[in-house]
Amino acid sequence: MNPSIADNIARVQAQILAACQAAGCTPGSVHLLAVSKTWGPDAVRQAHAAGLTAFGENYIQEAVDKITALRDLPLEWHCIGPIQSNKTRLVAEHFDWVHSVDRLKIAQRLSEQRPAELPPLQVCIQVNVDGGHNKSGVSPEELPALAQAVAALPRLQLRGLMTIPEPAETEAQMRAVHAQANALYEALRQQGLPLDTLSMGMSADMAAAIAEGSTLVRVGTAIFGQR
Numbered sequence: 001m002n003p004s005i006a007d008n009i010a011r012v013q014a015q016i017l018a019a020c021q022a023a024g025c026t027p028g029s030v031h032l033l034a035v036s037k038t039w040g041p042d043a044v045r046q047a048h049a050a051g052l053t054a055f056g057e058n059y060i061q062e063a064v065d066k067i068t069a070l071r072d073l074p075l076e077w078h079c080i081g082p083i084q085s086n087k088t089r090l091v092a093e094h095f096d097w098v099h100s101v102d103r104l105k106i107a108q109r110l111s112e113q114r115p116a117e118l119p120p121l122q123v124c125i126q127v128n129v130d131g132g133h134n135k136s137g138v139s140p141e142e143l144p145a146l147a148q149a150v151a152a153l154p155r156l157q158l159r160g161l162m163t164i165p166e167p168a169e170t171e172a173q174m175r176a177v178h179a180q181a182n183a184l185y186e187a188l189r190q191q192g193l194p195l196d197t198l199s200m201g202m203s204a205d206m207a208a209a210i211a212e213g214s215t216l217v218r219v220g221t222a223i224f225g226q227r
């Protein structure tokens with residue numbers, strides 16, 4: 001049990017509000033996704049009691065166990081980690097959102113395997129904006145074709161983009177990478193894709209991401225503590 005989770009959430013929400021006001025965006029337009037990977041169901045229950053409903057997980061099997069243990073709560077689960085082909089069925093059956101789609105093959109499997117009784121899986125495409133050695137994510141060059149193909153799949157709803165930039169040394173460097181992601185996002189919207197989600201910013205770069213147009217920050221450490 002960690003009695004400070006509620007305090008941490010209040011502090012993070014205040015930081016989001018301040019960053020949002022500084023950037024001139026409408027309060028409430030930046031969503032908070034609590035990244036609960038490695039933390040047990042009790043920590044998620046505490047975060048839910050403090051008002052959060054959306055949780056992000058990286059490791060599929062760990063997540064499925066947690067989702068099952070928390071069926072009594074009205075939670076929304078987001079897959080934010082790499083997905084191997086042999087895990088797509090678990091993801092399609094248990095999650096509400098996936099932020100980490102970066103290949104058409106994975107998207108096709110998710111669409112085929114999404115159970116008919118569930119709403120379409122909400123999807124973001126992970127884009128590798130800075131060419132970092134973390135090789136996950138589609139390149140900016142390949143993004144438009146992948147986005148059009150994913151948008152056409154029947155059981156997926158394409159909502160936007162997700163980025164995980166390499167750690168940067170200065171605020172200006174962080175903002176430059178986030179601005180590039182925002183430009184890719186806006187270009188897809190110009191092409192007519194009805195996107196509303198730019199998933200960027202974590203505990204360390206939340207304010208920089210919001211300043212550059214993030215609509216959803218994924219925060220683990222600042223809520224639950226060091227993993």
Ligand SMILES: *Cc1c(COP(=O)(O)O)cnc(C)c1O
Nearest residue numbers: 035080202203218219220221222
């Ligand atoms: C772990 C993780 C986060 C949360 O990172 P913190 O630094 O703990 O806030 C966000 N996004 C992704 C994709 C992650 O894997």
